[in-house]
Amino acid sequence: MDSCLGVEQDLDKATNKFTAIHDHTNKVLQDLITQVEKLKQEISQQPENEQLSQEYTLLVSELAATLKQTVFQMSTEHRELHATVSRVGKSIDRHFIADYGAVAPKAELFCNEANRPIMEQAMAQHLYRQGLEDVGDVFVAEANIPPVERTCTFAQLQRCAAALADGDPSLALNWVEKRTQELAHSPLPFTLHRMQALKLAREQGVVAAIQYARKEFPAYASRHERQLQAAVCALAWCTPGAPAAPSHYAHLLDPKALGVEAAELFIRESCAVLRLAALSPLAGAVVAGARVLPALHDIRAKMSHPHVIAAWADDELPLEVELGEDGGGYHSVFACPILRQQASELNPPMRLLCGHVISRDALNKLAIGVKLKCPYCPMEQSPAEARQIYFS
């Protein structure tokens, strides 16, 4: 984030300079045009076929000199602008790491014969999931890849979300109405009805909005009492000529902010109902990658010992990555609390008789013959009593 702010500062400097030069140049040019027009007008009023008086000749040559001088000044200013713009480029180089090759030594695997079709499939799938079916179709045809499932469901969700971001909740409301049971505990229906009421207030007046609120809001009165009160109060500022709303209502009265918030909520909740991942595999990989790369870069710089570097060759990352809510926690993982390794098919999590869970490798290491002492509670048991745990 600091890097972005650093670049933004330099970018602001360049933009300000550009605007200042633009305004100044326009003003100078306008002055010159006025002067030239004025002189032209005066000369045209002189008698024809007569030599120009010495006074006018002097004026014309003076003006020509001023013009030349101005053009020279402008080109100098323009050159200086180039320097400021190129400073932005240098600032980007300084603030960001240009080459992540060192932390992804196997990046070329993405392009080999076996993996390239998988990458292309992932790209096409991503385009379809974003609701960009026409772009996806062209991509599939031009890249000559086998047809990809167009995942219409997700495209439909994206269309609803796009309409929401655009301020129109009707498509999303239709979708929600068919799933009232599944969404009984979700904040989505109320969010959409609130958006619709405020939209009606803007477009058809407060009376229409109140009618809508009377019909739709009571069902959510107990669960969303405070938001409901705020939404109804916000209607007071929707009347024509109403004074500026207090700042804590600004969010409710900004259709764009409301739309973007509703669109994000819609994708999250609808994906949860349909048990779809909110991100396509490609988008999920990009989000996770963007999150882990800076940390990998740092750790790589510190790991120069050959033994440590060897850890990099494995398929495992040398550090734990917190993917967060939007980073795509697709499935449960188990990391052994004893060996600090992620469980795998060969080394699955095992539930001990006492209820504590450790990996099979840890269990084998801790077992002494037919006896095993739990490393957490000192309960003695037999290793054979441990049961494998499966994550779905």
Ligand SMILES: [Zn+2]
């Ligand atoms: Zn135990």
